[in-house]
Amino acid sequence: MLDQKQTELCNANTTDFSDLKALTINCTLKPTPEASHTDKLLGTAEAIMVRSGVSLDQVRLVDHHIAHGVYPDMTEHGAERDDWPAIWKKVKAADILLLGTPIWLGEKSSVCQQLIERLYAHSGQTNDKGQYAFYGKVAGVFVTGNEDGIKHVSMGTLYSLQHVGYTIPPQADAGWIGEAGPGPSYGDPLEDGEGYVGFDNDFTRRNATFATWNMLHFARMLKDAGGIPAYGNSVDLWNEGRRFDAPNPEYR
Numbered sequence: 417m418l419d420q421k422q423t424e425l426c427n428a429n430t431t432d433f434s435d436l437k438a439l440t441i442n443c444t445l446k447p448t449p450e451a452s453h454t455d456k457l458l459g460t461a462e463a464i465m466v467r468s469g470v471s472l473d474q475v476r477l478v479d480h481h482i483a484h485g486v487y488p489d490m491t492e493h494g495a496e497r498d499d500w501p502a503i504w505k506k507v508k509a510a511d512i513l514l515l516g517t518p519i520w521l522g523e524k525s526s527v528c529q530q531l532i533e534r535l536y537a538h539s540g541q542t543n544d545k546g547q548y549a550f551y552g553k554v555a556g557v558f559v560t561g562n563e564d565g566i567k568h569v570s571m572g573t574l575y576s577l578q579h580v581g582y583t584i585p586p587q588a589d590a591g592w593i594g595e596a597g598p599g600p601s602y603g604d605p606l607e608d609g610e611g612y613v614g615f616d617n618d619f620t621r622r623n624a625t626f627a628t629w630n631m632l633h634f635a636r637m638l639k640d641a642g643g644i645p646a647y648g649n650s651v652d653l654w655n656e657g658r659r660f661d662a663p664n665p666e667y668r
Contacts, residue, residue: 417463422625426467434469436635438462439510441503442476443517443528452476454560456603457592457614458516460621461558461628465512468632473506477527484530486537500534507535511635512554513582515573519561519593524569532576539580545643546652550581552643554635556627559591560602566591583638585630590623 418426440462444452455476466472483490483498490498507513517528541549555577559566570589578584592602592614600606602614614620638644646653 417459433632436511437471437509438465438512439473439506440514443525447478448476453601453603454516454518457558457560460624464628486533488537512631514556516558519563519565522565535580542651545646546650547646548581552638553582554631555582556588556631562594585634588627590627592620
């Protein structure tokens with residue numbers, strides 16, 4: 417999965433990432449065991465992380481019964497079944513969350529949108545500093561498809577992730593799109609049988625590599641710093657003794 421340059425970067429790395437946990441969530445519409453092109457692109461980041469000592473967990477969301485809604489457990493709100501609480505435990509434990517989504521009609525998949533809605537269900541929860549639960553965690557997104565929209569999908573997805581509290585490193589996205597319209601997708605065998613579609617795309621490999629290492633570096637920095645300082649952003653402190661008096665005129 418990794419090329420020579422990516423392998424050299426892993427081999428030469430001297431930073432200890434062994435205490436970090438990463439979770440990749442593939443938002444393909446294809447259930448297992450059907451092959452997923454998005455899964456193949458996620459594999460680049462996963463290989464780099466594993467080679468760097470990170471503990472990795474993987475979820476293909478469509479394989480699970482995720483109820484619609486914006487509460488942590490929808491069985492408490494009328495749903496007969498909801499597998500989300502078990503997946504939430506993986507999300508909560510992860511220092512790095514990497515989403516993968518295909519493009520459909522110019523947008524992220526419906527599965528990815530549902531994931532964002534379920535993440536939002538936890539936006540009112542706090543960590544031990546009184547900050548929103550996602551503070552101190554890092555996120556990114558990988559995108560695949562056969563139509564334009566990588567940057568559009570990345571923009572909306574990364575905005576949503578930072579809005580609930582994730583830290584987004586610089587250049588935390590990567591993607592591949594083939595020729596517009598029907599045709600081979602990322603990771604399909606080439607017609608001559610020598611290699612796979614998209615694997616030789618330097619732009620995609622470079623961005624996937626940069627994004628992965630940026631996520632690793634930011635997760636390392638946040639872990640070493642004990643997360644983000646809580647001064648000025650603690651929900652608990654904001655609500656403690658809160659009074660809604662008129663603003664002091666001298667600060668107008």
